[in-house]
Amino acid sequence: MGSSEARWPPGRGSSIESFPLFGYDLQDYDRLFAEKLDLLIEVNRSARVSWHGKTRPALTGQYAPPRAEQGPIPIWLGVGGNPGSVIRAAQLGLPMATGVLGGSAIRSAANAELYRRASAHFAIHPSRRWSCSGHRASSFRTATTRAKRGGRTGISS
Structure with a gap:
């Protein structure tokens, strides 16, 4: 490996x-x-x-x-629905891993947006530092598309 x-x-x-x-x-x-x-x-x-x-x-x-x-193993902070965990990942400069085990992926899209904003606040570049896994990829794609088009994600600007 x-x-x-x-x-x-x-x-x-x-x-x-x-x-x-x-x-x-x-x-x-x-x-x-x-x-x-x-x-x-x-x-x-x-x-x-x-x-x-x-x-x-x-x-x-x-x-x-x-x-x-090969040296240190990358640590990606696992995040569910707690915004404090998203902010903790950004503050520590850790990549964020979120999962969609059921329900809507809107929360994951909202977490990604919050992570980007918190990373900017802490002056940490967030590019390519977020991943999502789950059983409902089509739901995640819909949430991501909605977020990119300015749809409701649960996060205010």
């Missing part, structure tokens, strides 16, 4: 059932994800990791195996 074929799409997820199982408080949902994402970025960047946060013990130069042979 070439280095361009693999990527990590971490996302906040829609299932909260595991929180009590692992002893987490649901009120810490966003902070837990932000810290875990920060740690993943650091582990991906360097074989020896020094990191500190509030949700787990600090790391002080620990080795993080296994390592990818």
Whole structure:
């Protein structure tokens, strides 16, 4: 597998059932994800990791195996319907991956527009840094066409 074929799409997820199982408080949902994402970025960047946060013990130069042979694996932030996740991807300079598992693809078109605007706000060039996958490609094409023609996407300019 070439280095361009693999990527990590971490996302906040829609299932909260595991929180009590692992002893987490649901009120810490966003902070837990932000810290875990920060740690993943650091582990991906360097074989020896020094990191500190509030949700787990600090790391002080620990080795993080296994390592990818071709260097860091691209991280594309997985985004669902939360605009905060779209903005987080833009702010961190991460590509955004969104999925359409059912319903309308209008939300994905709106997320793409928000991502472009947020990237510009944070002075990060967003070209070719967004992908969408799902089971309803024709619905996605319709939403994208509507957005390009100035149709309603749920985002105001």
